[in-house]
Amino acid sequence: MxxxxxxxxxxxxxxxxxxxxxxxxxxxxxxxxxxxxxxxxxxxxxxxxxxxxxxxxxxxISIPKIVAQSISPDGKTQKLLLELIDHSRIEAVLMEQHYGNSVCVSSQVGCAMGCVFCASTQGGLFRDLTVAEIVGQVVLFSALKQEDIHSLVVMGAGEPLQNYDNVLQALKLIHDPITFDISYRKMTISTCGWVPNIYKLADEDLPITLALSLHATTDETRRKIMPVGSRYKLDEVLEAVKYYYEKTQRRITFEYILIDSINVSLEEAHELGKIGKEFPNCHVNLIPVNGNEHINLYKPSSKHMNIFKDIIASYGVSVTIRKEMGDAIQAACGQLKAAHGRKEEIHE
Ligand code: SF4
Structure with a gap:
């Protein structure tokens, strides 16, 4: 077929x-x-x-099938557990923002990257998503909402830059005025730091926003919580991101997960401020870790998170702490799937 x-x-x-x-x-x-x-x-x-x-x-026309869903108490965030044609399962999220509907899509079934705070990687990588499966997540939300989709983030399960060709082809289709007509400026690709393809993406000359999952300010800590840190040193990653910024002039977003006793010392806040200062107009998004029975990590106290944030801000860097709507709807990557079993491991 x-x-x-x-x-x-x-x-x-x-x-x-x-x-x-x-x-x-x-x-x-x-x-x-x-x-x-x-x-x-x-x-x-x-x-x-x-x-x-x-x-x-x-x-x-393989529209993914909805297996389960959770909706935040304010009704503004909807997370879907979806089943694909081979019965693999992925997650996708719709967030109603003040500026419009934003969809967060997965790019792979599972993930090979092994970040310790992420439920999506617990069964490893099962396979890449096809172009149809990436686009299908957006089509589904647009059909459910019967409203325009304003923006798109590739920040669900998977490392998008490892499924480079399919992700790019999907974004090009979603950008096409004949389909969703979403400008590249309203698209964000989030990477854990897959260096060669950061350069490759920069050379596409598309104004896509890049979000780097930084999560540590030293190689030692990064290696501890993100195995990709053993493959690419922090300096190499930041150099690639700098190249991306210089090529596209797009504001870089740094994602930084806050894990008590792991990466939230005051020295680390200063280091993060210094890194941010090197990237004009960048934004640092602090994300309190979403601890649960699958992930035995805990977020720092609110007081500590605010001190951490203020230190970064003192370097003139834009910084926010992400609202924790995820706690209510298991919105952290992979948690809804974990709660409903890992179908891709069962289905062989
Ligand atoms: S955080 Fe992203 S890159 Fe890291 S394991 Fe999870 S899905 Fe993969």
């Missing part, structure tokens, strides 16, 4: 031409999928019966 989700207009046109179907039908198909949210071929009534039957016999 041919997967139609995730195909560009040009790809659909050439597929249709190849099968002696009029080219203009490709545009209509895109309208059905991305704007009218009709995924059943027989409901595409603008198409002649013969075409609907041909599509039924030869093609699929």
């Amino acid at each position: 041919i997967e139609l989700l995730g195909k560009s207009l040009v790809e659909l046109q050439s597929l249709f031409e190849e099968h002696k179907i009029q080219k203009f039908r490709a545009k209509q198909l895109i309208d059905y999928i991305y704007h009218r949210h009709i995924f059943v071929f027989q409901d595409m009534t603008q198409f002649p019966k013969m075409l609907r039957d041909w599509l039924d016999a030869n093609c699929i």
Whole structure:
């Protein structure tokens, strides 16, 4: 069967031409999928019966299936546990912000990176997501909300820069005015520091925002909580991020998880302030670790987090502590999946 989700207009046109179907039908198909949210071929009534039957016999549109969901008490954050065509499971989140709907998508099933504070990596990497599966998460939320999607972050399960080609192709499709028309400036890719592909992304000349999961200010601590720290030294990572900034002039976001007794000393706050100062207009996002029965790590006291934040701010760096809506809805990466079992490990 041919997967139609995730195909560009040009790809659909050439597929249709190849099968002696009029080219203009490709545009209509895109309208059905991305704007009218009709995924059943027989409901595409603008198409002649013969075409609907041909599509039924030869093609699929694999919208991920909702297995479970949690909604924050204020109703503004919705997290979905989704099942893919091979029964693998991933998570996606919709956040209603004051400026519009923001969707956070996964890029892989599981993750190979092994960050100690992350539930998504506990079963290792199962596989990369296809372009269709990445785009499908956005299509699903847009169908559920029946509203425009304003922005997109690739910050769910997986290291997006390890699934580089599919993530880029998905973002290009989501950017296309014929689908969601989301500007690259409203897209963020979050990486744990996969150095070669930070350079590669910078050279694409797309104004995508880069978020670096920094989480430590020394190689020693970084290695302890992020195994990728053994592969790429902090200096190498920051040099790559600097190149990204200079090439794109996009404001860099540094993600920094706050873990009691691990990475929150006052010296580390000063170091983080100094790092931030090197990147004009950057933003430091402090994230209290979301401890639970799967992850035996704890956040510092509110008082300590505020002192930590104030030190960074004293360097003239923009810094915020992320609102902890995650506690209520298990919004930290991988936790909803952990609560419902790890299907990709069971399904072989
Ligand atoms: S935090 Fe991100 S990169 Fe690290 S293990 Fe989790 S999904 Fe992978």
